[in-house]
Amino acid sequence: MAPSRGPQRLARTLHTTLANHKGPVNVARYSKGNATYVLTGGQDRSVRLWNANLGTEIKAFTAHGYEVLSISVSHDNAKFASSGGDRSVFVWDVTTGMTTRRLAGHMGKIHVVEFNEDASVLASGSFDTTVRLWDLRAQSRSPIQALEEARDAVHTIHIGSTTIMTGSVDGHVRIYDLRKGELRSDYIGHPITAIVPTQDLQTVLVTTLDSHIRLIDLTSGKLLNDFTGHKNTSYRIRGCFEHGEASVVCGDEDGKVWAWDLVDAGLLQPNPPPKVHEKVITWTEHHPSDPNEMITASADGTCKVWRQPK
Numbered sequence: 395m396a397p398s399r400g401p402q403r404l405a406r407t408l409h410t411t412l413a414n415h416k417g418p419v420n421v422a423r424y425s426k427g428n429a430t431y432v433l434t435g436g437q438d439r440s441v442r443l444w445n446a447n448l449g450t451e452i453k454a455f456t457a458h459g460y461e462v463l464s465i466s467v468s469h470d471n472a473k474f475a476s477s478g479g480d481r482s483v484f485v486w487d488v489t490t491g492m493t494t495r496r497l498a499g500h501m502g503k504i505h506v507v508e509f510n511e512d513a514s515v516l517a518s519g520s521f522d523t524t525v526r527l528w529d530l531r532a533q534s535r536s537p538i539q540a541l542e543e544a545r546d547a548v549h550t551i552h553i554g555s556t557t558i559m560t561g562s563v564d565g566h567v568r569i570y571d572l573r574k575g576e577l578r579s580d581y582i583g584h585p586i587t588a589i590v591p592t593q594d595l596q597t598v599l600v601t602t603l604d605s606h607i608r609l610i611d612l613t614s615g616k617l618l619n620d621f622t623g624h625k626n627t628s629y630r631i632r633g634c635f636e637h638g639e640a641s642v643v644c645g646d647e648d649g650k651v652w653a654w655d656l657v658d659a660g661l662l663q664p665n666p667p668p669k670v671h672e673k674v675i676t677w678t679e680h681h682p683s684d685p686n687e688m689i690t691a692s693a694d695g696t697c698k699v700w701r702q703p704k
Contacts, residue, residue, distance in 0.1 A: 418676065421676070431471075441462055453491055477518055501520070504520045506551050549561055650675075653667070
């Protein structure tokens with residue numbers, strides 16, 4: 395759990411706007427390490443690499459034939475994976491801008507891709523209700539395993555060292571223990587759009603389509619906290635923790651960014667927050683190492699970099 399020093403001030407000063415996509419931006423991910431770069435994926439079928447400090451586009455990756463819905467960056471920033479309406483996972487070499495492999499097998503659009511820690515395995519979750527695991531060190535283009543327990547589209551995945559966690563439109567968070575060969579399912583009761591565990595993997599933040607974000611104990615499945623006030627009933631939106639995990643941050647369908655104290659679920663100021671995007675905020679991600687920066691992506695075609703003056 396988060397330290398007791400209380401929530402930090404949220405980064406709410408606009409630093410730069412990344413605005414070259416034509417149409418909605420569905421996902422925005424920081425690079426690893428010092429995270430000076432941002433990758434965005436959009437309805438215009440492109441993935442774009444940006445310098446977050448300068449606000450300039452470095453490169454566009456344009457092999458997708460349909461909208462891009464998910465991006466995962468490898469630990470060394472040398473490659474990333476993307477997925478969307480193509481029903482295939484694309485693995486890219488960042489330097490050359492080319493795809494190094496395409497992994498086919500899903501029967502519907504792929505909502506999410508995630509690398510494991512050393513980027514040797516990739517997981518993909520699809521509208522076809524399955525999660526497929528791919529061994530990137532093998533020559534085979536077939537998945538090494540398919541997880542078929544979900545009863546509706548899989549929207550979100552987290553891969554730990556010994557567990558795989560999934561969230562589905564059927565309202566279940568499923569935790570696969572790879573060492574024990576066990577599955578535990580926690581029924582949230584509403585379609586799940588995002589799961590983000592704390593760094594200690596003791597709790598998980600679950601964003602759902604009933605305008606709630608819930609903090610769940612991963613050991614017991616008990617509800618620890620419930621964060622409300624924002625509007626989220628129709629679109630996949632990702633909530634997250636701020637840098638120190640002392641507060642929760644999420645955009646909503648009115649273009650506002652909300653923040654709550656992790657411990658008492660109280661709304662942080664300003665309440666209500668101002669409208670900062672013209673349309674639904676699809677993705678919120680806090681900088682992995684800088685407590686003073688975060689990004690938001692929106693259906694208004696922009697990704698915005700926010701900073702808290704130091």
